[in-house]
Structure formats: structure tokens, C-alpha cells
Amino acid sequence: MIYLVLSIICSLTVGVLLKLAKRYHIDLLQSITWNYLSAIILSLIFFKPSVTDLSLNNVKPLYIFLGFFLPSLFIIMGLAVQKSGLVRSDIAQRLSLFISFGAAFIIFNESLTSLKVLGMTLGIMAILFTLYKPQGPKIDNKNWIYPLLVFIGYGIVDISFKWISSSGLETGIPYTTALLIIFLLAFLTSFIYMIIRIQQKKASFQLIHLLCGLILGVFNFGNILFYMKAHRSMANDPSIVFAGMNMGVIIGACLIGIFLFNEKLSKWNYIGLVLALASIICMTIIQYGL
Numbered sequence: 001m002i003y004l005v006l007s008i009i010c011s012l013t014v015g016v017l018l019k020l021a022k023r024y025h026i027d028l029l030q031s032i033t034w035n036y037l038s039a040i041i042l043s044l045i046f047f048k049p050s051v052t053d054l055s056l057n058n059v060k061p062l063y064i065f066l067g068f069f070l071p072s073l074f075i076i077m078g079l080a081v082q083k084s085g086l087v088r089s090d091i092a093q094r095l096s097l098f099i100s101f102g103a104a105f106i107i108f109n110e111s112l113t114s115l116k117v118l119g120m121t122l123g124i125m126a127i128l129f130t131l132y133k134p135q136g137p138k139i140d141n142k143n144w145i146y147p148l149l150v151f152i153g154y155g156i157v158d159i160s161f162k163w164i165s166s167s168g169l170e171t172g173i174p175y176t177t178a179l180l181i182i183f184l185l186a187f188l189t190s191f192i193y194m195i196i197r198i199q200q201k202k203a204s205f206q207l208i209h210l211l212c213g214l215i216l217g218v219f220n221f222g223n224i225l226f227y228m229k230a231h232r233s234m235a236n237d238p239s240i241v242f243a244g245m246n247m248g249v250i251i252g253a254c255l256i257g258i259f260l261f262n263e264k265l266s267k268w269n270y271i272g273l274v275l276a277l278a279s280i281i282c283m284t285i286i287q288y289g290l
Contacts, residue, residue, distance in 0.1 A: 003233055004241060007226035008248035013219040015249075016256060021212060030209035031216050032074050033194045036187035038217025039224075043183055047176040058173050059181055066160055067185020071193070073153045080146035098124075099155025100162075100242035108162065108238050116239060119282030122275050123243040127250055129272025158245075162238050165228040175228055183221075247276045 021031060043049075077093070101120060104110045164178050197203040230241045251273055254265060 001230075001234075001244075003226045003230040004244050004248070007223050007230055008245060008252060010219045010223035010226060011245070011249050012252040012256060014216060014223060015253060016260070017212070017216050017219065019261075021216075026212050027203055027206070027209045029075070029190065029194055029197065030203065030205070031213040032071055033187065033190040034210050034213025035217035035220050036071070036183050036190060038214040039183045039221040040180065040187060042218065042221045043176070043180040047174075047180060049174070049177045049180055053174065053177040054181070058177065059185075060173070060178075062160060062164065063178060063181045064185060066157070066182045068189050069153070070157070070182070070186045071190040073150075073157065074190075076146065076149050076153060080150045083146050093150050093154050096151050096153075096155035096158065099152070100158040101239055103155075103159045103162070104239040104242060107159070108166065110237060110239055115282055115285065116237075119279045120239060120243055122279035122282065123247050126247055126272045126276035126279055129268050129275060158242060161224065161228055162231050162241075165231040166235060166238075175232070179224065179228070243279065247279060251276050 018028075020026075021028065105112055165175050194203070198205060227241070227245065230245075231238060234241055254269060254273060258265060
């Protein structure tokens with residue numbers, strides 16, 4: 001459970017940094033690019049992979065897919081926020097939990113118990129209540145495609161990292177090496193796109209974007225690393241990791257919004273926090289057999 005908590009903390013820090021980046025006009029694409037460079041450096045320092053592990057023979061199709069998909073999903077999320085609003089985009093990201101749940105029982109053959117059903121039901125209700133806002137800006141219904149892509153995309157990412165961290169992918173490749181390969185490919189993809197934008201004069205290189213990206217990468221690295229470790233430590237209960245991650249981020253984001261950004265919560269949001277706490281209690285009972 002400690003790995004899940006650490007992953008949630010890192011994820012929340014990434015969210016805060018991205019929110020501050022928008023406030024201080026930090027180029028999102030450049031930050032994303034340098035964030036992967038930071039993750040690569042940390043991977044080399046802490047994982048110390050052998051040269052043979054980094055051979056082209058170990059570059060699996062799933063790694064290549066994630067190397068292109070992760071930076072693309074960052075861009076899609078940005079478009080979703082611009083076109084459909086932050087609220088709908090956030091809801092779409094968190095409701096990707098449905099895809100993860102389905103995979104936990106269909107792909108990863110997790111056993112289904114009444115306590116898990118109760119915990120997941122409370123968790124889904126908690127997410128809906130905490131994200132509910134009675135008033136908000138009107139949104140053009142033609143832009144529904146962007147939240148839909150966010151919903152599908154984050155579900156795919158969750159399943160992919162679970163697959164890599166588990167024994168389901170019988171490659172003999174350490175998951176830390178897999179992570180490094182994915183970071184390398186993601187950096188290459190986003191770097192090429194960044195250079196194209198700079199050449200087209202749609203962006204300009206600035207040192208502040210590099211520094212912010214490197215800091216962002218430290219927490220993004222921690223988020224993914226601890227998320228995969230959580231899946232490995234709770235290999236028989238992936239639904240707990242999927243649900244715990246989403247609810248932890250939602251609760252933390254609400255608290256950060258209240259105390260750091262002075263955001264107001266409705267009574268429905270507070271009901272959601274209570275439901276999330278009840279769901280976490282259910283998961284704790286399942287995990288530790290209390």
C-alpha cells in the first residue's frame with residue numbers, strides 16, 4: 001500500500017506543477033519533452049541497466065506503442081481542456097477507471113468478492129460526487145471526441161503498465177528496463193515534435209521550460225515507478241490499485257484545491273470525499289485481511 005500512496009503523492013505533485021505552469025506561461029510541450037529526459041537520467045542512476053538489457057531485441061511492440069502514446073496523450077489532454085473544459089476532461093480521465101476494472105477481471109483474472117464490489121461501487125460514486133459541479137461553462141457538444149479520447153487513452157495506459165509489471169508479459173526483461181526504454185522512446189517522440197514546432201516558429205526554446213520540465217520529470221518518474229511497484233506488490237488485486245490511485249488523486253486534488261488554491265467545494269463534493277474514505281477502508285480490509 002505504501003507504493004500506492006507514494007504514487008498518488010507524485011501524481012498530485014505533477015498536477016500542481018502543470019497547474020502552476022499554465023499560470024506562469026510555461027510551454028507545456030517543452031516541459032513534457034524535458035520531463036522524459038529527467039526520467040531517463042533517474043532511470044540510469046537508480047536502475048543501472050546493463051548494456052545488453054538495452055539492446056534493440058528488448059524493444060517490444062508494447063514499449064514502442066507507449067513511447068509514442070504517452071506524449072500524444074499529454075497533447076490530447078491539453079486539447080480536451082481547451083475544447084471541452086477542465087471539468088469534463090478530468091471526469092473523462094478518472095472514469096477511465098471503468099476500463100481498468102474490466103481489465104482486472106477479464107484480462108488479469110482477478111477474483112471478484114462482495115467486498116470488492118462494495119469498495120468499487122463506493123469508489124465510482126465517490127469519483128462522480130467529488131467531480132460534480134452544479135454550475136459550469138457551456139460546452140460545444142461537437143467537441144465530445146476529446147473527452148472520449150482521454151477516457152480511452154488513460155484506460156489503455158493503466159492496463160499497459162499493469163501488463164508490463166506483471167508476469168503476463170513473459171519477456172524476461174526487468175520492468176525497470178522496460179520503463180527506461182519507454183522513457184527513451186517517449187523523449188524521442190516529443191523531442192522531434194518540439195523541434196518541428198520551433199522550426200515552424202510556433203515555439204521558442206527557453207531555459208525556464210527546460211528547468212520546469214526536469215523538475216516535472218522527477219515526480220512523473222516517481223509516479224510511474226511507484227504505480228508499477230504497487231501493481232507488483234498487489235499482483236492479485238489490480239482493481240485495488242486502479243481504484244485506489246483514482247480515488248487518492250481525487251481526494252488529494254480536492255484538499256489541495258481547498259487549502260492551496262482556495263477552491264470551494266459543494267455539499268456533493270464532501271459526500272464524495274466521505275464515500276471515497278469508505279471505499280479506501282474496504283480496500284484496506286481486502287489488502288490486509290483486517
